Amino acid sequence: MNIVVVVRQVPDLIEPLEIVPSGDALDLDAASFILNESDDHALEQALLLKESGGGSVTVVAIDFGDVDNTLYTAAAKGADRIVKIACDGDTPPAARDSAAVYAEAIKPLRAELVLVGVQAHDELDGGLSPFLAAALELPYVGVIRGVKAGDAPGTVAACKEFPGAVMARMNVKLPAVLGILGADQPPRYVPVSRIRGAMKTTQFEESAATLAAGELLLSVSRLYPPAPATRAEMLSGSEEEIAGRIAEILAEKGLVK
Amino acid sequence: MSAQDVLVLAETRGDALADVTFELLAAGRELARTTGGQVLAVLLGPGGAAYAPALAAADRIIAVDDPRLAEYSPEPFASALREVVEAEQPRAALIAATSIGWDVAPLLAARLDAPLATGCQAICPDGDGLMVTASFCGGKMTAECRVAASPAILMMLPGSYRPTGETGKGELEQRSPAAPLEPGAIAFEQWIYPEAGDVDITQQDVLIAVGRGIQQQDNVELAEELAQALGGAVCASRPVVDQGWLPATRQVGKSGMTVKPKLYLALGVSGAPEHQEGMKDAELIIAVNTDPKAPIFDVAHYGAEVDVLDLMPALGEAIAARKG
Missing domain, CATH: 3.40.50.1220 (TPP-binding domain)
Structure with missing residues (x-):
């Protein structure tokens, strides 16, 4: 199966987020970037499908947010080809604009299956994956946790997650785009030595696709950290003191028996 | 039909309406009060009329029935919803950020070339557009966004509005799609329930x-x-x-x-x-x-x-x- 995986870099939420002086955007110069978590699962799912049924995995990414390390890591994990799309701007494109340029880059690859993380935490204008499906004129289903080869040739079976740990098994005729929430197993660990090896041997392919800004349908006027209506009463002191206070609260509520 | 109306996609869980549907109806009512429009609740699937009494918070309840809507698959659901939105031309369509919502809201926005906002927690009119307060970055950041065009497709964060108990006209309309829905390339096969034996x-x-x-x-x-x-x-x-x-x-x-x-x-x-x-x-x-x-x-x-x-x-x- 010829599988294409789209990966994106997102600000690392472990680091504090800063806002530009104009107040309407994240200060991305102050951010550190990591691979979008559900895209990591999309890559893992693609590698699992390749390992079980053969084929190839091509990773496609817009050149934004220190993406090279992520791409070398993908190569070290087993991706066969890496395609990069040039990005001149200092902010990531909107989801629709991203979808258009990804579609332009992916069409020549003749993918049977396109896997994309179902959500990126820095998106305000919707999911890239369904917009990409629309741009590629391919069917789409998202919130997928696990994909296997289907019973019939040219199909896959995808598990769509619903509340209560309930799944719907969906039969997907290929080609198609799937929005991945989780892979059949956690993203694999790859030793740093293999990533260094991939840095020496991997050649990125430059896509001819070019980013273009579409009509602005959603514009941010102000960003701010949320001001909660309520806030926890914070317990302070050493770990032992805090533990003692929590045990006291639990005892007061009749929860220590 | 009015460009000031607010459409709400109702969802079910088992045999009952999902809690988030009542939250969306409250959001829809608050917005419709300021736009001067009505609240339309849309139910996709057989037997939708049975839920009408529970959807009394809406002014109109549009129940769309087709055999392809018996179990969820993206193409029939997105097509049926698109037909209703195109016919009603609402100011906004409110869709919960659920497993189904994450499919149909972006597909609808893509097909209508309509604006889409995710993580929405509050909505108010802003001239001929809408101002939306949305949560992103895992809840660590809030954005105020202007959505320029109608219909705006808004994915609502569950828990953002409290059901008010307010009632509307509650008029039920039962519809079938203008043409039989296409099955699409993605079809529901079966439900998989968690294995018994683990802690509940x-x-x-x-x-x-x-x-x-x-x-x-x-x-x-x-x-x-x-x-x-x-x-x-x-x-x-x-x-x-x-x-x-x-x-x-x-x-x-x-x-x-x-x-x-x-x-x-x-x-x-x-x-x-x-x-x-x-x-x-x-x-x-x-x-x-x-x-x-x-x-x-x-x-x-x-x-x-x-x-x-x-x-x-x-x-x-x-x-x-x-x-x-």
Whole structure:
């Protein structure tokens, strides 16, 4: 199966987020970037499908947010080809604009299956994956946790997650785009030595696709950290003191028996 | 039909309307009051008319029936909803950020070339557009966004509005799609239910929740010991389940379980809106996280800014001392 995986870099939420002086955007110069978590699962799912049924995995990414390390890591994990799309701007494109340029880059690859993380935490204008499906004129289903080869040739079976740990098994005729929430197993660990090896041997392919800004349908006027209506009463002191206070609260509520 | 109307996509869970549908109706009513329009509730699937009495908060209830809507698959649902939106031309279509919503809202926006906003928590008119307050970056950032065109497709964050009990005209209209719906290339095959035998976390009075801060699978055992000492069970946020450290039956949140225990002790859980959706109504929430800006502290009653790996052994000892 010829599988294409789209990966994106997102600000690392472990680091504090800063806002530009104009107040309407994240200060991305102050951010550190990591691979979008559900895209990591999309890559893992693609590698699992390749390992079980053969084929190839091509990773496609817009050149934004220190993406090279992520791409070398993908190569070290087993991706066969890496395609990069040039990005001149200092902010990531909107989801629709991203979808258009990804579609332009992916069409020549003749993918049977396109896997994309179902959500990126820095998106305000919707999911890239369904917009990409629309741009590629391919069917789409998202919130997928696990994909296997289907019973019939040219199909896959995808598990769509619903509340209560309930799944719907969906039969997907290929080609198609799937929005991945989780892979059949956690993203694999790859030793740093293999990533260094991939840095020496991997050649990125430059896509001819070019980013273009579409009509602005959603514009941010102000960003701010949320001001909660309520806030926890914070317990302070050493770990032992805090533990003692929590045990006291639990005892007061009749929860220590 | 009015460009000031607000359309709400109603969803069901089992044999009842999903709770989030009532939240969306409250949001729709608040917006329609300012636009001067009506609230339209749309139900996709057979037997939709049976839910009409429960949708009395809407002015019009549009029940669309077609054999292709008997079980969920994206193409028939998106096509049926598109037909209603094109016919009604509402100012906004409110769709919950659920498993179905994450499919149909962007597909609808793409096909109508309409604006889409995700993570929406509040909406108000702004000239001929809408101003939307939305949560993103895992709940660590709020954005005020102007949505320029109609219909705006708004994915609403569950828990953002409280049902008001306000009623509308509640007029039921039963429709069939203008043409039979195409099945599409993606078809529902079967439901897969969680295997019996694991702990039912929805029935527990005490839940010890572990998140990314637990760092590695071996540390789950420390939480298990705390749960045992308090007569409860361990549950988790999505990243822990994604790592395979606990089964999906232990996941709390949008795609997991909704729990209301007497105690929810959140250890290393950041508390993204998707997680809060499943636990915010617990009687007592105590959160422990090294990040002082973690959104979990916004819903917790008590919080502590320490490393859970340092706290858990100390808490175990403190509880043991209390028990004598």
